[in-house]
Amino acid sequence: MSHVPDDVLFEHNARIRGKVVVITGAANGIGQETAKRFASYGAKVVIGDRDTKGGEKTVGDIERDGGKAVFVKCDVLSWEDQLSMFETAISKYGSVDIVIPNAGVTEISHFHSVTLDASGKPMIPKLSTLDINLTGVLYTIHLSLHYLKVNKKAGDLKSLILIGSMASWMPIPGAALYAASKHAILGIMRSLHPGLELQGVRVGVIHPFFADTAIVPLPVKVALAGIPLTPVPRIAGAIFHAATNPDPETNGCAWLLLDDGPVFRIKPEEFKQGVYGMIDNRANAALQVAKGLRHYYRVGRDLWRIFGKQLVVLGIGAVLAKVAWDRRELLADYIR
Structure with a gap:
């Protein structure tokens, strides 16, 4: 495991000029910061989000700074909305070069609490967290497998960067669906890596510790009082670095942001230690x-x-x- 200092997170920014970035959930928080960072280095950004006001504000901020961006109202659970987002990228900018399925929620389904109906029998649970964090992401990934190839030329930068969490590696009490979705994101990246690498597409997953964003509920922020949170600009930097680093050795990696320390890179072969190693053998x-x-x-x-x-x-x-x-x-x- 090696660490990546802050001052090199954007060192490959020249590769991003003129490229087209499709990102969901960029009306605020990590997605917004990431969209602005890519745009600041000359990328054309397509933002998909349910929050029209926030999405249009992000686009307005980018354009005021001289960048290029467009907003598409998009519910990630709507296939038609996501299809429209990708089609907008092609029709307006001609290609899709980097895809970041960033939209997600915290535990909103109260899976651990069993609700009984009038007769005292358990009711079917709501799986909203899993739907948004997994099904919505799978929609984005599936579409990217097609649109990253549209008008692709040999040697083009193509990347798919997923957003995991510390919950991809450890349990979160009271957040079973969130942990399930983020464990799945890591597994999806590892499964996609061999095939996408052969197609010249970079893939990786970013695992931030708690960050000071709207996705973190107030009670959790209170519980974390005094514990350093992960800076949002560093998370955006990790996404940028994972997408743009030309070194093949950095493909298929997990990128950890454990608190307010540096970004750590976990190489694919380092997934095969301990229990993972036994299973792999x-x-x-x-x-x-x-x-x-x-x-x-x-x-x-x-x-x-x-x-x-x-x-x-x-x-x-x-x-x-x-x-x-x-x-x-x-x-x-x-x-x-």
Whole structure:
């Protein structure tokens, strides 16, 4: 695990000039700061958010500073809204280069509290936190798999940067759905990495500790009084760095912001230590067996295609020859 000092988070800013960034949830907080940072270095930003007033204010701030941005009203749980957001990016700017599915909520579903109906039976729980933080993000990711390829040229910068949390790694008492969604985000990134890397697309996930944003409920802020929170500009810097770093070794990484300290980079191979290592070793062993079975299946399939019925004759002949040989050996042993 290596750390990334603040003064290098934006060192690859020249790569972003003229690129198109699609970001959800940028009407305030981390998303707003990130959108402004990208725009300040010459990126064209497409903002999708339910908060029209906040989204338009972010666009206005960017334009006043000489940047380019457009707002699209977008509920991340609406496929049509998200599709419109990506189509706007293509129609207005011609491409999609960086996608940041940032929109998310804290635990709003009260999953740990069981509500009973009039007859005393448990009612179906509301899974709003999981819907927004996972299903909405999956919609954005799925669309990005298409739109990052539109008008793509060899060597173009293409990135998909996800937003996790410390809850991707540790339990949050009373926030089971939030922790579930953020654990899932880390797993999604790890699963996407091998395929996207082959396509020339960077992928990573940012894991901030609690930050002073509207997503953190007031009671939690009170409970955290005296504990350093993660600065929002540093989180935006981590997103920027993860998206723009040209070093292939920094692809597929997790980027941790543990409190008010520096950004830490976790390389893919460092996910395979301790319990993770044990699981990885056993999974790899099972995979080798599966690969072996697939290999022999392919051999048999190709031989059948080449020889057809002759293969059956050869197989039967081989079996009969083996039986004859075994009997010969048995008879020889008896004579001796």
